[in-house]
Amino acid sequence: MIAENNSGGRAKGTGATIIRYRGVVKRYGAFTALDGVFLNVHAGEVVCLIGPSGSGKSTLLRCTNGLESIEGGDIEFEGTMLPRDERALRAVRQRMGMVFQSFELFPHLTAQQNVSEGPRTVLQMNQADANQRAAALLDKVGLADKAPNYPSALSGGQQQRVAIARALAMNPDVMLFDEPTSALDPETIGEVLSVMKKLADEGMTMVVVTHEMSFARRVGDWVAVFDAGRIVEQGPPRQIFDAPTTERTRDFLSHLGWSG
Amino acid sequence: MTLDWGVVWQNRDALIKGTATTILLTFATMAIALPCGAVVAVLRLYAWKPIRGLATAYVEFFRNLPLILVVYWAFYVLPILTGLGVSPLLTGLAALALNVTAYNAETFRAGINSIRRGQVEAAMALGMSRVQALRRVVIPQALRRILPVLASTWVSLFKDTSLVSVIAVTELAYVSMQVRAQTFRVLEMLTAMAIIYWLLGYPQAKLVDWIQRRYAVTE
Numbered sequence: 001m002i003a004e005n006n007s008g009g010r011a012k013g014t015g016a017t018i019i020r021y022r023g024v025v026k027r028y029g030a031f032t033a034l035d036g037v038f039l040n041v042h043a044g045e046v047v048c049l050i051g052p053s054g055s056g057k058s059t060l061l062r063c064t065n066g067l068e069s070i071e072g073g074d075i076e077f078e079g080t081m082l083p084r085d086e087r088a089l090r091a092v093r094q095r096m097g098m099v100f101q102s103f104e105l106f107p108h109l110t111a112q113q114n115v116s117e118g119p120r121t122v123l124q125m126n127q128a129d130a131n132q133r134a135a136a137l138l139d140k141v142g143l144a145d146k147a148p149n150y151p152s153a154l155s156g157g158q159q160q161r162v163a164i165a166r167a168l169a170m171n172p173d174v175m176l177f178d179e180p181t182s183a184l185d186p187e188t189i190g191e192v193l194s195v196m197k198k199l200a201d202e203g204m205t206m207v208v209v210t211h212e213m214s215f216a217r218r219v220g221d222w223v224a225v226f227d228a229g230r231i232v233e234q235g236p237p238r239q240i241f242d243a244p245t246t247e248r249t250r251d252f253l254s255h256l257g258w259s260g
Numbered sequence: 261m262t263l264d265w266g267v268v269w270q271n272r273d274a275l276i277k278g279t280a281t282t283i284l285l286t287f288a289t290m291a292i293a294l295p296c297g298a299v300v301a302v303l304r305l306y307a308w309k310p311i312r313g314l315a316t317a318y319v320e321f322f323r324n325l326p327l328i329l330v331v332y333w334a335f336y337v338l339p340i341l342t343g344l345g346v347s348p349l350l351t352g353l354a355a356l357a358l359n360v361t362a363y364n365a366e367t368f369r370a371g372i373n374s375i376r377r378g379q380v381e382a383a384m385a386l387g388m389s390r391v392q393a394l395r396r397v398v399i400p401q402a403l404r405r406i407l408p409v410l411a412s413t414w415v416s417l418f419k420d421t422s423l424v425s426v427i428a429v430t431e432l433a434y435v436s437m438q439v440r441a442q443t444f445r446v447l448e449m450l451t452a453m454a455i456i457y458w459l460l461g462y463p464q465a466k467l468v469d470w471i472q473r474r475y476a477v478t479e
Binding site: 065067086087090091093094096097098100102104105106107108117118121122166167170 | 378379381382383384385386387388389390392396397400401404
């Protein structure tokens with residue numbers, strides 16, 4: 001079991017702990033998806049979760065905002081245990097933005113309406129304010145001119161940027177990214193990663209499940225390597241990519257053709 | 261054999277009234293069967309298990325009985341069960357509504373099920389409740405998908421209203437048959453009836469085609 005080893009070499013490790021995973025266990029029937037995960041996420045940090053498919057990275061993310069429930073251990077968000085009660089959970093979800101691999105934009109709404117939907121329905125914001133917020137966020141992700149378009153008229157990269165704006169519209173404290181570029185054409189991956197980089201530079205706390213090793217290395221403050229439902233190694237990107245201490249990390253990185 | 265088309269003209273008032281009743285029955289049936297179908301579908305999907313079972317039993321019962329049998333059943337059994345004398349029109353309406361509600365419930369259920377799980381998760385990740393996700397995200401999309409199916413059901417219903425003629429509801433088919441029985445002008449009346457049904461039905465079918473093109477789902 002990996003202990004709560006967290007501050008060594010951690011540039012932003014001095015900020016308040018926003019999310020604390022303690023021995024998180026998640027099972028699907030006989031299959032153990034998460035087998036005791038320990039990890040801390042501090043304010044302003046970008047924590048990247050890497051590792052082979054099926055190793056539990058996405059599951060951990062989905063447990064973070066309660067889309068999946070956990071069987072053991074606990075998850076603390078901003079100093080409070082993640083509630084089980086649906087109503088309390090909804091309040092927590094409002095403070096966590098989530099971006100999905102398959103975008104999951106609402107196809108019956110325009111880009112603008114997709115972004116204003118959360119503020120309108122959940123925050124009961126009036127139409128004018130919600131529209132203003134949506135316009136500002138679409139501008140932020142470089143899609144001001146696409147406001148009236150439906151998702152079907154946008155490229156994958158544009159859809160994912162709208163999805164990021166939609167999540168930001170709730171003014172979240174943390175952004176959760178679940179393989180945000182895995183479903184994209186290679187030429188549109190860059191535009192999504194640069195929006196994410198911009199967010200990171202602004203100090204947004206981010207947990208990113210990714211197969212983009214160069215992003216994890218360049219933007220990540222902390223990297224956790226998953227294998228078979230456990231974190232086999234975690235540390236600053238320098239350590240993980242240049243001097244991995246475990247065989248599993250070296251294996252994984254060499255399979256990706258990573259060479260420092 | 262001599263044909264006397266004058267009989268159609270002589271009975272125009274009755275035919276017009278009958279046609280009006282046919283149209284009224286179609287609208288009234290759908291006005292009941294759309295909201296009721298939606299409720300049954302939601303019960304089948306989300307309700308407490310025994311209720312879910314009841315909703316399923318209802319759908320499977322009425323979906324698999326010939327409509328004409330339901331019409332006869334409503335005519336003979338409803339008065340015995342309720343002790344009320346119900347007019348043929350209301351009885352016919354009840355039978356049609358029971359049948360079409362079952363079909364609409366299946367249509368709604370299929371529509372809701374066709375919206376992938378990720379959409380609900382995206383809504384819930386924003387902090388929406390399940391009900392909000394259903395209302396704001398799932399149902400608007402499901403409605404678009406099932407609109408063509410509902411439109412087809414509508415056209416079928418329009419023609420199937422003729423089945424309530426067996427319990428003397430004075431709609432188009434019954435009126436035509438009455439005139440036929442009184443005048444023995446079989447060919448004329450059947451032809452007139454066919455022409456009226458077709459003239460009313462064809463534009464509806466075209467409208468369905470248009471709706472199917474207009475609301476084709478693009479994702």
